[in-house]
Amino acid sequence: MAKDAFNGWVGKDISAADGNLVWESFTPKTWEETDVDIEVTHCGVCGSDLHVLKGGWHEPEFPNVVGHEIVGRAVRVGSQVTGIKVGDRVGVGAQSDSCLNCNLCKTDNENYCNDFVLTYDTKHKNGDRTMGGYADHARIPGNFVINLTPYPNVPSEVLAPMLCGGIAMFSPLRRYGAGPGKRVGIIGFGGLGHFGVMWAKALGADEVVVISRSRFKGRDAFKLGATKFIATKDEPDWATKYGRTIDLIINTVDSADMPLQEYLGLLVPMGTLVQIGIPDGNLPAFNPFTLVMTNRNITGTCVGSRKEIREMLQLANDQDLKTWINPFPMSQVNEALKSFNRSEAQYRIVLVNEKNLREDNFLSKL
Known part of the structure; x- marks a missing residue:
């Protein structure tokens, strides 16, 4: 045939x-x-x-x-x-x-x-x-x-x-409790990140924080529903200033040299970082005490x-x-x-x- x-x-x-x-x-x-x-x-x-x-x-x-x-x-x-x-x-x-x-x-x-x-x-x-x-x-x-x-x-x-792209962000937000009472962070404001802001707002999160290198897309982020925008290139002390302030982070960045240690430090104790971006290689190393002393979690989800x-x-x-x-x-x-x-x-x-x-x-x- x-x-x-x-x-x-x-x-x-x-x-x-x-x-x-x-x-x-x-x-x-x-x-x-x-x-x-x-x-x-x-x-x-x-x-x-x-x-x-x-x-x-x-x-x-x-x-x-x-x-x-x-x-x-x-x-x-x-x-x-x-x-x-x-x-x-x-x-x-x-x-x-x-x-x-x-x-x-x-x-x-x-x-x-x-x-x-x-x-x-x-x-x-x-x-x-x-x-x-x-x-x-x-x-x-x-x-x-x-x-x-x-x-x-x-x-x-x-x-x-x-x-x-949409479900890759919706699934972890839904599974890990984005909603009323939660402060949600979205690392990277591109194709995935813009979905993250949109869904987090629609699910009722109290705060939606975008973490990006520059403020270039800040206006768009606020238009979609972000309540705070952290520009890491413009704020050298961002990791300390905003440490322990976010309940749930969805990380869309796929760079092999991202500041993962500092991203984890943004989480409150018992907070969760969900890795979505997949680099061409391994994730950067981080100190396990960042997790052990705070009961923070790092995980990943698939679509x-x-x-x-x-x-x-x-x-x-x-x-x-x-x-x-x-x-x-x-x-x-x-x-x-x-x-x-x-x-x-x-x-x-x-x-x-x-x-x-x-x-x-x-x-x-x-």
């Missing part, structure tokens, strides 16, 4: 990360009746896409199609898929499958399953390579396709980045469960929360990557597949 062929922006070697993707056909996973084919209308550009293409986390495998903040229309739905029908607006984030049988999967923690399948750059259960959403179509196991019908107030272009994604989207829908986006036509994906590399995202770049939007006047239905 002949294999299907999809068209998309394919990375052929590590130069792809510099904006050298090539438009050509690629082979999706072999169709199974548990799958959904998505006609992609939007796909966010995530920092993970660049890390993978340049081989920052591991030896890259090519050819590759990246993109795991996918929104579009279900155009083919397997007979064993429930809750989705042809024509539904649907989406998928960084995870596209898991074992579905272990205790983690059965308790809405499938994002920590040992058989976690990435939406791209890994293998499906059947052994086929996973391919992402910088394309006209994506084929995804139906259990991890989110029906977006319940969230009509969230437009697709602002919803797409929530499916990875979020399907249950958490739906809870996040419901919050965005109910409170009219919007990602701050910089849209690019998907035909200009290489310019989008170059813009990302120049730190011009402010705050999430979204690829808009204009061809698929035009068909059936789909945009007017979102």
Whole structure:
């Protein structure tokens, strides 16, 4: 039986990360009746896409199609898929499958399953390579396709980045108790950090403190809901001045030489720092007495469960929360990557597949 062929922006070697993707056909996973084919209308550009293409986390495998903040229309739905029908607006984030049988999967923690399948750059259960959403179509196991019908107030272009960047911040904030009575710190105010401020405010945190090197983005942070902005480059005594003042910190910084010791010192005793940013290498060393003498905690989280994604989207829908986006036509994906590399995202770049939007006047239905 002949294999299907999809068209998309394919990375052929590590130069792809510099904006050298090539438009050509690629082979999706072999169709199974548990799958959904998505006609992609939007796909966010995530920092993970660049890390993978340049081989920052591991030896890259090519050819590759990246993109795991996918929104579009279900155009083919397997007979064993429930809750989705042809024509539904649907989406998928960084995870596209898991074992579905272990205790983690059965308790809405499938994002920590040992058989976690990435939406791209890994293998499906059947052994086929996973391919992402910088394309006209994506084929995804139906259990991890989110029906977006319940969230009509969230437009697709602002919803797409929530499916990875958004949930990567929402999950730790929710799991570690951001809300009334809590002082929350967000280290780094980029694509992830702006979500952190938005969600922390929406969850009702008493204080939302942004920690950044400079005040360049201070106005934006306050506009999103920050109550305090610490510019470490401008305040040499910041670590001492603000020590023991924050209950929960989400660290989006992925630099291997970040001042992790000082970040931990900002926590109150029994406070928690959640590491989200993943450097190309190890985290900096820190003195264990920073934890031992205060019962502070350092941990990390991986995206979020399907249950958490739906809870996040419901919050965005109910409170009219919007990602701050910089849209690019998907035909200009290489310019989008170059813009990302120049730190011009402010705050999430979204690829808009204009061809698929035009068909059936789909945009007017979102």
